[in-house]
Amino acid sequence: MTHPAPTVRDVTAVVPVRDGEQLLPGCLTALRQAGVGGIVVVDGLSRDRSREIAAEYGAVVISDEGKGLPHARTVGAAAATTRWVLLVDCDVVFPPGALAGLLEEFAGQDYTALQAGLKSVGGPGYWGRALAQHHRTGRSRQWFGLVATVFERDDLARIGFDDSFVSGEDIELRWRLRAAGLRTGVSQRVLVEHRFAGDxxxxxxxxxxxxxxxxxxxxxxxxxxxxxxxxxxxxxxxxxxxxxxxxxxxxxxxxxxxxxxxxxxxxxxxxxx
Known part of the structure; x- marks a missing residue:
């Protein structure tokens, strides 16, 4: 069954963050400018001003109680009040028009989940530039993940995450989605900026x-x-x-x-x- 086409206002962005005060303003500014229906920031016991910054941007701020990224995404999606949710890492910035384009592609091709393509940037130091170069040239850039991904909220709640994974939960979810015959993908038309927090x-x-x-x-x-x-x-x-x-x-x-x-x-x- 093809999805109805959601508008940007039909989407709640779920943004997990831990000590992300340097990256969070850019992420939230872009989401606000895109016109999302709501933003839920899930704080992972940050020691910086991440919670205060999220509140300044009008986000609903909740805590994952230190239980990790999969749990943060679960409780964030549960707090959403719209039919669709957008999982967005705080190091991602959506350029103008990108979210609308992603939603159009998501609805038109019957995806269960669709991730935006990533344009990774880092630096100016060696390790930041190297990480970005790897992400831009590696095969993993074509692998479905969760850093900028739209789901229907009820689908995400039904499928869920394995909270025993501190990392790799995106691979684990991808395998289960495919085993269930559900379609995932990475957009070839919509790119978002993926920024590395460290250098x-x-x-x-x-x-x-x-x-x-x-x-x-x-x-x-x-x-x-x-x-x-x-x-x-x-x-x-x-x-x-x-x-x-x-x-x-x-x-x-x-x-x-x-x-x-x-x-x-x-x-x-x-x-x-």
Whole structure:
């Protein structure tokens, strides 16, 4: 059954945040300018002014009580009062007209969930630029995720998240959606800006470890079916090094070496915990 076409006013944006005061104003300004019907900011026990900033923008502010990102998205969607919800990470900015375009594509092609395409930006330091370069050139940019994604609220409540995942919940949800015969996708027409909060090695390291841990958790949950995920960090690292060499940008090779190594460190942690 094809979805009725929602308007931007029919959508509540759900924005999880933890210590995101530098990024949150840009995200919320864009959502307000787009004309969304409501904004729910789910705070993850921030130690900065994230809650105050969200209130200044007129958002409904609730807490995930430190239970993590999947739980934050669940309680945020439950607090929405519209038929459709837009899951938006606080490091995402919707340009003018992008949300309306995403909703049109979502309704016209019978998606259960549709993510906007991502244009990643980072820097000016090495690790921030490297993360952005990886996201712009890696295959994962075509993988369905949750950073800027529209759902019908009742569908999201019915499908739900596995709260045992601290990271990798997007992969886990994608697998369940596809197993149920439901359609997901990444827009080829609508791009949003994806900004990295950090620009140093510590931030990149946290990303690597969390991504690896999510893969390990997937292997634990799905057993033999999940074993293919074990090759992903190596494949991505090798591909990244090859692209760096072929494009005359060898400066990214140390990044991909660190990416591969620390993803596997995280993966082992996810397997044993």
């Amino acid at each position: 140093d090695f510590a931030f990149a390291l946290d990303q690597f470890l969390m991504d690896g841990s999510g893969l390990g958790r997937m292997v634990r949950k799905h057993g033999r079916r999940g074993l293919r995920l074990l090759v992903l960090p190596l494949a991505a690292a090798v591909r990244g090094v090859a692209i760096s060499l072929l494009t005359g940008q060898p400066q990214w090779i140390p990044y991909y070496a660190a990416f591969g190594w620390f993803n596997y460190v995280g993966l082992v942690r996810g397997l044993v915990r």
